[in-house]
Amino acid sequence: MRVIGLMSGTSVDGIDAALIEIEGENLDIQVDLIAGATIPYPETIRSQILAVCAGEPLTMAALADLDDAIASCFATAALEIQSGHPPAELIGSHGQTIYHRPPNASLGYSWQIGRADLIAHITQTMTISNFRAADIACGGQGAPMVPRVDAALLSDTTESRCIQNIGGIGNVTYLPAAQGDWLGGIRGWDTGPGNSLIDLAVSKLTNGEKTYDQNGNWASQGIPCDQLVKNWLQHEYFHQVPPKSTGRELFGVAFLEKCFRDADEYHLEPADILASLTELTALSIIHDYQAFLTSMPDRVLLCGGGSKNLYLKSRLQAGLDPIPVVTTDDFGVSADFKEAIAFAVLAYWRYQNVPGNLPAVTGASREVILGEIHPPVFNRE
Structure with a gap:
């Protein structure tokens, strides 16, 4: 299966996009990086993200606009990374974190924007997102998300x-x-x-x-x-x-x-x-x-x-x-695009109904399947 991983982290440098070819099941997988690129955010969007992360207040209307703008940037990154290659069958989008609260007396909370339904619509490709929520619902931190992928790709x-x-x-x-x-x-x-x-x-x-x-x-x-x-x-x-x-x-x-x-x-x-x-x-x-x-x-x-x-x-x-x-x-794993590769793998595991978290890492009560599926809405002729 060809899968795209999309990731923008706390540095807000831009969107890391990785197109991979993957086969196998659970931890026994083989992954080949076909293409990787970092697509910068427009400066206006990057500034808005940094301001929100710094606690600047935002109206709901402005937040909705930012959510749409980030999704459009992610969709553009997905289309660009597969240009010249056979199209991807699946996208895993981490989105852009704008708020993260670790669990304390209550469940944790983590909010990534860049709505996956819009990404799926623009790219016409099934998109999986919101990877942290299921782990948090089981009492976990929702982070870090990549250790199970690291185990599959980098153990010895x-x-x-x-x-x-x-x-x-x-x-x-x-x-x-x-x-x-x-x-x-x-x-x-x-x-x-x-x-x-x-x-x-x-x-x-x-x-x-x-x-x-x-x-x-x-x-x-x-x-x-x-x-x-x-x-x-x-x-x-x-x-x-x-x-x-x-x-x-x-x-x-x-x-x-x-x-x-x-x-x-x-x-x-x-x-x-x-x-x-x-x-x-x-x-x-x-x-x-x-x-x-x-x-x-x-x-x-x-x-x-x-x-x-x-x-x-x-x-x-x-x-x-x-x-x-x-x-x-x-x-053998790109240092530049490892996180984007990881979310492509997590999407693949979600597609296969394989758990993606490690409770010993996140503190969750059990292994859970991570991510929400957003199928594309195909245009009718």
């Missing part, structure tokens, strides 16, 4: 691995060596900020002229302020025992403003601030491995936009040495 029979995605938010999947009852040993959670604070800081420091630190070049010219980073790491989220999940609601504009206020007394240069925020991402990941894994992994595989940040990668390698830090590219 002899070594344990951490698959570390670094998007706007970082999330990890710990895969023990695939022997015996290894599925029961898989763990995963959101480690905290990935690129979110770094990107927001770059935008703030350049008055919006730049949106990210390419290759980590700017941060690499600075010196992390160890005491400042140590203070930031006292935040309760970093000490919360998994399962746990987070988003821009916590590590967004308000958190960054506090970081800048905290930095005032140290009289740091812009490069030092970026180096310190990059260090926060690196050390929060390393801290979580050391605090919440029963044993450290044999290897760490990076993916997501942060895998291209060479300075961040070097800080992770320095802190995890001698554990090798590589990317999923080295093991």
